[in-house]
Amino acid sequence: MPYQGVLFDMDGLLLDTERLVVECFRQATVEFGLPDMDNVVFRLIGLRADAGEVILRKALDGRVDYPEFYEGWYAHIRNRMAQGIPLKDGVPVLLELLQNQGLPCAVATSTHTPKAQEHLEIAGILPYFQTVTGGEQVKHGKPAPDIYHAAAASLGMKAKNCAAFEDSDPGASAAFASGARTVQVPDINTPAPEMRKLGHTIAPDILQGARMIGLIGRALIRH
Structure with a gap:
């Protein structure tokens, strides 16, 4: 899609x-x-x-x-x-590819908005995002889909027309419930057995996840 x-x-x-x-x-x-x-x-x-x-x-x-x-x-x-915030593998490459494709990007995080913006700035990736929606901006937090609906609306679109990337079970449940095409890239918690029945995509890293849903092509990636 x-x-x-x-x-x-x-x-x-x-x-x-x-x-x-x-x-x-x-x-x-x-x-x-x-x-x-x-x-x-x-x-x-x-x-x-x-x-x-x-x-x-x-x-x-x-x-x-x-x-x-x-x-x-x-x-x-x-x-x-304060000593620096490292990025997950593949993140700079994916954000650059999406920017080159002209796809707007937004952050949907449980963290409060000002703190999230500060952390993204420290990490050097805040300019890649048109909007940042923090947890205090919605009534119900993850796993409710509110924050993904709000983040999509901040870009002037519906969540069902977006791809969404998450690492946690509550976050992936929220994204999937919003109608977004959801990719879960697990971090320190392994997805619960019931998550594997949800119907979303589970990927070992963010770049492979983006390829699996057709967001980027294999030929676009240069290492």
Whole structure:
């Protein structure tokens, strides 16, 4: 199908940040003396802050004040990101190809918009995107499709006429529910078994995913 635009998740898909977030979470749990929290962070991936807060508060179970833990965790993240934010493999090549084709691109992320714009700028790819839609701009976060409808609308089009790229299960579910042609490129979490029945495309990397849905041709890629 001809695509009118392309919609992208950010963390774990464009930016190689999820491992950093996990490392900083583990660092915070050590500092706060919480040895049983190691797997909690993986349940937060792809979720908006409000949904993640519910999970994290329950896991903390009153042992540590939530705002204090959250600030300690994010202080480590800010310090790490100030040193630079790496891109996932294939991202610069794909964005350049899409720009050369004249396809408008937008970001649809659970991160708040100003923070997302800052991170994209630090990573050097903000100019490739016409718009950035953050999680606070919609009523329902991922896995609801709201953010993909909003991101497509910000480009003046419908999600069903766009390709969408995600890494997490909640994000891929959101993109697929919006009607966008969805590619999931898993990062640190393997797709759940039920995700493989969804009907979207699961790819080992972003460039191969783009080829699999006909967004780019093999001949366009030069290494």
